[in-house]
Every structure is written in C-alpha cells, then in structure tokens.
Amino acid sequence: MTDSWFGEIIHRNARQNADGLAFVEGGRSLTHAAYLARAEALAAALRARGIARMDRVALLSMNRIEYMEVCGACELTGFIAATVNFRLSAHELRVQLRDCAPAAIFFESSYTSLIEEIRADLPSIGTWICFDDGPDWAEPYEEVMSAAAGQVPDVASTIEDIAYLVYTSGSTGRPKGCILGSRELTRKAEQHASDLGITSDDRLLIVMPLFHVGARGVSSAGQWRGAAVHIQRSFDPAAFIRTVEAERISIAHLAPTMVQMVVEHPLAATADFSSLRAILYSAAAMPGEVLRKALELFGPVFHQAYGQTEGIVSCLPRHHHKPNGSEQEKARLLSVGQPYPGVEVMLVDDAGRDVTHGGTGEIVYRGGAMFRGYWNDSVATLAAWRDGWLHSGDIGRFDADGFLYIVDRKKDMIVTGGENVASREVEDALLRHPQVAEAAVIGVPHSKWGETVHAVVVLRDGATLGETEIIEHCRLFLASFKKPTGVSFVEALPKLANGKVDKLSLRQRWSAEGSMA
Structure with missing residues (x-):
C-alpha cells in the first residue's frame, strides 16, 4: 500500500x-x-x-x-x-x-x-x-x-x-x-x-x-x-478537437456519447489526432458502430473503465482493436474488462452463493480503492457492504478468459449521455403531482444519448394532464437531464405476482416503439 x-x-x-x-x-x-x-x-x-x-x-x-x-x-x-x-x-x-x-x-x-x-x-x-x-x-x-x-x-x-x-x-x-x-x-x-x-x-x-x-x-x-x-x-466536440491538436493532448477522458459527437463532427475528418495515445471511456458501453468508427479515426487507443462512485472494479485496456475480427473478438468489445490488480470480483446469486465460475449473478467486489461508507446513512452503508464485499447492484458474468460482462442492472438506473439517473427519483417527482396516480420510469434506447428517460403514467380519474405539463412539473424537483423526455399514458401499469411494476415488459414495449430515436 x-x-x-x-x-x-x-x-x-x-x-x-x-x-x-x-x-x-x-x-x-x-x-x-x-x-x-x-x-x-x-x-x-x-x-x-x-x-x-x-x-x-x-x-x-x-x-x-x-x-x-x-x-x-x-x-x-x-x-x-x-x-x-x-x-x-x-x-x-x-x-x-x-x-x-x-x-x-x-x-x-x-x-x-x-x-x-x-x-x-x-x-x-x-x-x-x-x-x-x-x-x-x-x-x-x-x-x-x-x-x-x-x-x-x-x-x-x-x-x-x-x-x-x-x-x-x-x-x-x-x-x-x-x-x-x-x-x-x-x-x-x-x-x-x-x-x-x-x-x-x-x-x-x-x-x-x-x-x-x-x-x-x-x-x-x-x-x-x-x-x-x-x-x-x-464538453464541446469542436473545442475538444482543436485542443487536442493545439496542445498535443496525449490522454483524454470521455463518455461514449462524447466519442460519438467527436467522430461525427466535421472537423474530425481532417484533424491531427496523432498525439492521442489513450482515451479512457466509462459510464456506459460503447455502441459497436460508434466504436468501429472511433477506431478508424483515433486508432487502437481505447480503454474502458467499469466502476462506481463507491469503487473501481475493472478496465479493458487495448483490447479495442478488432471490431471486425472473430466472433470472440467482437463479443469482447462488449466486456468491461478484467479486474484491476488488487481488486477481487465475485458473482453471487440472490441467496449470496458464489456463482462466479459459469454462472450469472450480482457483481460484488473489494479492493484498495473503495469508499468508506455513506455520509449520515449507516443503514445504506450496511446494505452495500455485506460480508466484506461491496454489492454493485449490477448483474454480470465472466467468460472463460476472465473478462467481465454486464448482463443487467439490478439497480433501476438509466444512463443517459454519461449521467446516471435513478428511476426511483424521477418516479418520486412524478408522484408529487396531485393528478398522477401511478408512475414508472424506464430508459429507452437513443442513438445519441445511449438512453433517454421515459415515464409511463397512470392519471387519477378525471385528470387531463398532457406530456408537456408532466415534464414541466418534473423541472421543479429534478435537474434537467433527469426529467422525462417522453411520457406515455396508460390505464394501468403491468404488475408482477409480488405486486411490483413489471418494468421488463415496459422496457420491451417502449424500447421497441421508440428504439434509437
């Protein structure tokens, strides 16, 4: 140490x-x-x-x-x-x-x-x-x-x-x-x-x-x-490009949506990126087509980091060089890498059993770069730290070579433009409106931002709210990037046997209807 x-x-x-x-x-x-x-x-x-x-x-x-x-x-x-x-x-x-x-x-x-x-x-x-x-x-x-x-x-x-x-x-x-x-x-x-x-x-x-x-x-x-x-x-893509050229920048840190904006900017085609030897990206996976174009523009310089505010888990250094390679190589582009030295990662099922080898489970980890707990919140700290392991809330799997893949989010989180948005927080804001009876918030695919925030709302009897009114209401309680960009009104939300909202069915429906808008 x-x-x-x-x-x-x-x-x-x-x-x-x-x-x-x-x-x-x-x-x-x-x-x-x-x-x-x-x-x-x-x-x-x-x-x-x-x-x-x-x-x-x-x-x-x-x-x-x-x-x-x-x-x-x-x-x-x-x-x-x-x-x-x-x-x-x-x-x-x-x-x-x-x-x-x-x-x-x-x-x-x-x-x-x-x-x-x-x-x-x-x-x-x-x-x-x-x-x-x-x-x-x-x-x-x-x-x-x-x-x-x-x-x-x-x-x-x-x-x-x-x-x-x-x-x-x-x-x-x-x-x-x-x-x-x-x-x-x-x-x-x-x-x-x-x-x-x-x-x-x-x-x-x-x-x-x-x-x-x-x-x-x-x-x-x-x-x-x-x-x-x-x-x-x-961030401004033109300013990024000009600064890299003028200052001979060698290392940059971007979210995937920022990479896409640089790749698609008119200045990029003739820019000199020869000084760049490493671009670290995080917050979300890079869409395959964006990564292919980025590799053509920048060369094999990409490192992907996976972690949370609470700790850092893994990185995928310089495996981003064959977007048109074998099926295994293309699949590995979707990995979040292998654990850093000194970081232990395990997968556990709902009962806490180790399913690391050959199974799918929640990613739990420990190492030397972890947070110490939550300020003024010992209950949440104890819930996150269990048996010496930090529970990430993400579901993952390992391949045979020890590369980690994110399969799903156990936490109900939306990643839009590199920012994390908690569905629960948006739902709480929606339910503050007296004419909203129920609300569920999901992320739907978007070609530029990765995901956008979509609200599915059940109104109280006799209510006549529209999409604009709902969004403007959310502005009172939420940062702009957290407010819904779209609202759908339904008579009832689908429920699971335990009474919870079936968000999987909501995602399947609205991802298909508004996919990559």
Whole structure:
C-alpha cells in the first residue's frame, strides 16, 4: 500500500517539477510550484475564517482552475471537499447541502439565483466565496487569495483523512454521499496512472465535470505522475478537437456519447489526432458502430473503465482493436474488462452463493480503492457492504478468459449521455403531482444519448394532464437531464405476482416503439 497521499503529492510535484505545468484552462495556466502556493494561501484563508479539519467545503461550479485550487486546499489540510452537481434543481441542491452541512461554499456567479432561493435553509454555511463577480453577501475569490498570499495553513492532512464527499445518483431514492478517503483515492490514482501509462511528459484533457468521481479520478492520476492537466469548462466536440491538436493532448477522458459527437463532427475528418495515445471511456458501453468508427479515426487507443462512485472494479485496456475480427473478438468489445490488480470480483446469486465460475449473478467486489461508507446513512452503508464485499447492484458474468460482462442492472438506473439517473427519483417527482396516480420510469434506447428517460403514467380519474405539463412539473424537483423526455399514458401499469411494476415488459414495449430515436 502506498504511503503517499494527495497533500504530499502536491508538495512533491512542486519540489520535483516546480516549473512544469500543473493545470491549463483557456489562456490560463499554473505550474506545480504556483499551484502549491495558491492552494496553501487558500487553505490559510479558510483557516482564518474558522474552517477546521474535517469540515466540509462545498463546490458549485463548472470546470475551472479555481476548482482545482479549492480541491488542493482541502487535500493539503484535511478539509473535506464536497462536490456538487451544478445541474441540480434548487430542491435537490437544498437536500444535498443540508445533508453534508458545509462550513463554506465556493460558487460561480451564474448560480447566484439558485443559491439565493435556498440560502436561508443552509445555516451551516458561514463562508460564501464567489469565483467571479458575485453578490454582495459573498467574498470575491481573488480578494481572498490576495489577502492570504504567501501564507501557509497551520494544519496538515494525513493519509487516513476523509478527502471527498461525492454524491451518487440515488438508485434507491435520495442521493447518498460517498465518503472517499485520502488513502483510497491515492490508490485509485495509481491504478489509473499505471493502466494509462501516464508520465510527467503527458498532457491530459478533462472535459467531463469535475464533480464526478471519474473526471476527478483521471485528473488525480495526472497529478500523481506530475503531468499537465488541461481543463475545459464543459464538453464541446469542436473545442475538444482543436485542443487536442493545439496542445498535443496525449490522454483524454470521455463518455461514449462524447466519442460519438467527436467522430461525427466535421472537423474530425481532417484533424491531427496523432498525439492521442489513450482515451479512457466509462459510464456506459460503447455502441459497436460508434466504436468501429472511433477506431478508424483515433486508432487502437481505447480503454474502458467499469466502476462506481463507491469503487473501481475493472478496465479493458487495448483490447479495442478488432471490431471486425472473430466472433470472440467482437463479443469482447462488449466486456468491461478484467479486474484491476488488487481488486477481487465475485458473482453471487440472490441467496449470496458464489456463482462466479459459469454462472450469472450480482457483481460484488473489494479492493484498495473503495469508499468508506455513506455520509449520515449507516443503514445504506450496511446494505452495500455485506460480508466484506461491496454489492454493485449490477448483474454480470465472466467468460472463460476472465473478462467481465454486464448482463443487467439490478439497480433501476438509466444512463443517459454519461449521467446516471435513478428511476426511483424521477418516479418520486412524478408522484408529487396531485393528478398522477401511478408512475414508472424506464430508459429507452437513443442513438445519441445511449438512453433517454421515459415515464409511463397512470392519471387519477378525471385528470387531463398532457406530456408537456408532466415534464414541466418534473423541472421543479429534478435537474434537467433527469426529467422525462417522453411520457406515455396508460390505464394501468403491468404488475408482477409480488405486486411490483413489471418494468421488463415496459422496457420491451417502449424500447421497441421508440428504439434509437
């Protein structure tokens, strides 16, 4: 087990590669030495405002260099960085911030009206700092930094600390805060860095949101080896292509739908992608035709990672090179790979019996890069951790060579455009409408987003709601990407013998009717 952690890594990079680029965003950049200095100054400023070790520091922002400076300040001191999905509704944001009870929050001015809607409901927050031109009740970020320039914090992190709180998509209702430790996150960075072969000469491109564990994990892998991490505010295929060419990006992290958007962009046909030697994708399987075109464009550079916010399980490195090969080779493209070194994976049936060899069962796993439990939720923690194994909620099988395949989701989760959407959470929002009697939410195939959210609704007697009204109602409680893109009205939902909704039959019907829209 490593004896390093990210507080130490920031210092190490500043010693060993002081003038090397640490972060680049737009026309701005920071060397490793400058990153340490600014992260220390910010940490000292927070200490002066009464922030203590293990206090939560929330982040509500799109990707930017300042985001990484806040992360660095937390990693140096033992503050817990609580990353927030900036696409949440006011209702969702209120629930999450009240759960983690941060002492401070950093935000972009574009979210001011969202925060003002719920600010009175967040008594734990005593420090409000805005990255840009913000309201008069928030301190300007650069003024805070300037006043603390040259200062260092009087506390330091340890490898045993909690480093981050990252919230899941709430497969069983309310999203849960995954407790991610410094030791385990460092181990994950090592795994990614080893698999991708990262060195200090590499240039990584991060376009997925840093509040996700995936983007933060890949950027951490770059930091682990002292590489340059290029950050884009958000994903845009043209900007991605131009940045790869101009900055000679060697490693990128994308969701499958992003790969498709790059492949189909007019600039791609004449772009120079020769610097790219690895593209890590995750969140969902890559459609076969998209992967074939991507291999033609980029070459054999693809790595697929399978894991969850709670832990990382496997990766499929460089087996993505024969989309027109043998039947076995084509089938293997649908695998999520083989377990990482140090990660044990087992398949179990509903009774907990081992069916790993030749059977199909729930994927359970354990290793050195796991979460420590759910914040404020010991019941959910005990349900996830059973007999020393983390239960993934996914159904899988192994082939004869030890490659893992996802067969189905035990958890009722939809993956749309790289984002996880819990059906239960959408159903809860639908049922808040007084004219909705019953509701079931499923994912239906979509050519661009992989899946989209579809609601099947039973109205109360005499109700006259339409699709638009249903969708607009959901906007009140859900982030935009979670709301249904389509609504079907039925007289009754199909039920199983145990009284549960038969979602398999719903998926079969509406996948056939609206397949790959």
